[in-house]
Amino acid sequence: MNQTFKLNQSSLSNEVLLLLDLITQDPETAQINKELVKKIDWNLFITQAFHHRIYPALLPRISQSNEIPEHVKSVLTSEFKRNTLTMLYLSAEMEKVHQLFSKESIPTLCLKGPVLAHKLYGDLSLRTSNDLDILIPMKDIEKAEALLVKEGYQKDDYIHSVLNDWRWRHHHMTYSHPVKKTKVEVHWRLSPGPGKEPGFNELWSRRVKSALPHSSVYMLGNEDLFLFLASHGARHGWSRLRWLMDIKQLMKQEMDWQLLSTLLKKNYIEHIAGQSIVLAQQLLQAECTSAAECLASTQRSQKLAQDAMFYLESMINLHTDPVPEDVSTYHQKHLFTLMSPHQKSLYFLSTLHPYAEDAKTLPLPQQLHFLYFPLRPLLVMWRKRSKHAMP
Known part of the structure; x- marks a missing residue:
């Protein structure tokens, strides 16, 4: 990475700075910044920990510290236990859905959830998840929906479509179970269209089996997983530190950087990968290979990384309506800057299609x-x- 470039972090709150300081350290040897903790609003600290979905990884780093108020540790401990139970329950439901689809010959790739927590952190309890995200071929969407409805899931009909534009403008449908209180997002694309990305058969050819004990499910290979996580985080402005932690953890694993570089170039998102690496390296001290440094060294990647700081400065939540108008305006502009010339061409063409x-x-x-x-x-x-x- 260009060593002369440094992210401007001057607008980050003390609470976010403390979160960053803690999660960059090893859990067993983490040291509390004694000067920084004197400036902390602990209620806001808890709110930030929940907003960024990093409290499971945070707790091991503060549990033995005398500088952290007991009520803070108590609240985070309670949520840690609740999340552990949730992840165990989701893991069981994930197996049920996988078996349900397998019996009907629907190939399934788990994108996030328990399999991602185990892969990246080695422990279900160290990452949060509220739903199951699975990817299946487009041709099996109707069959999958029928199976889920038969199991008691109800479709969330938030997608309004005309002339079947849902097939390429959107990328998943959501199903909720009123009794189990679980949610399944069935994807037919990794990201919303229009845009270029690997097809299901290509992703399936590089699949790996989850190492989660007693699991029979498949997930994306490391290179495809990096492409997916980088695109997902960028699309949401990296507004939650959990997504950057995922990138950092994935970069620790074995990666075919030549294959990844080919995939990024083929799908026009080298700059997005570079953005994720800049943020992970400078905010979380992620270790970078020479190939990663190369992706992060471009001016465009660095500018996009700086632009993403806007989302960390104000604890922005893009998932709760209504999004403030100034945030919505900034986010729309940022999404446009993320597009490659190829993607912008597809986008302008897509506006000619009815909405x-x-x-x-x-x-x-x-x-x-x-x-x-x-x-x-x-x-x-x-x-x-x-x-x-x-x-």
Whole structure:
């Protein structure tokens, strides 16, 4: 990495600085910054630990410290135990879903959840997860949905589509079980479209079996996993430190950097990988190979990394509506800067395809939906005019 480049961290709160200081250290030898703890708002510290989803990894580093208030350790311990039970329950449910799909010959790749926690941290309890993310071929979506519904899952119909644009504009559907209180996200893509990414058959050819005890599930190979985690974190502005911790832990594992470089270049996301490496190295002191240094040394990767600091400075949550207007505006611009020229071309082309909003503005019978193509410019103008006319 260009040693002259340093992330500007001056706007980070003391609470975030303490979190970063703690999680960069080895759990068994972690030392508390005695000067920094004097400036901490401990209620805010707890809030930040929960927001960034890093309290499981945080607890081993503070449990024996006299500088950390007992009520802080008590709250984090309670949540640590709750998360451990959740992860064990999710692990069992993951096996059930996998077996359910296997019996119907639906190949399944687990993207996150318990398998990722065990792979990266060696312990289910050291990473949080609230749902199961699985990737299956597009052709099996309807079959998978029928199986989940039969098991008592209910589909969350938040996706509104016209002319089947859900197939490439979105990347997963969500199913919740009202009794088990579990949620399964069934993916047919790694990321929302339009954009280039490895197809399911390619990912399946590089799959690895989870090392989780008594598990029969498969997950992405390390190179595909890095591509997925980097893209996912970037898309969410790296607004949670857990995603950067995942990158750091993955970089410790055996990686075919030549294959990864080929995949990143082929899918136009070298700069996004570089961004993740810059952030992991400078915020979490991740160890970098020469190949990783090369990805992180470009001006674009470094600028994108600095732009992502906006999300850490204000404890931004992109998952809770409504997102503040200033945050939404910044995030839309940041997402656009993440796009490669190829992705921007696809994006502009995609705007010519009708959106669900067009069908809401002018409801038409399904057999006439093709008319939304020539009508789209007029419908966009009408919505803008209506918006400006509102008091």
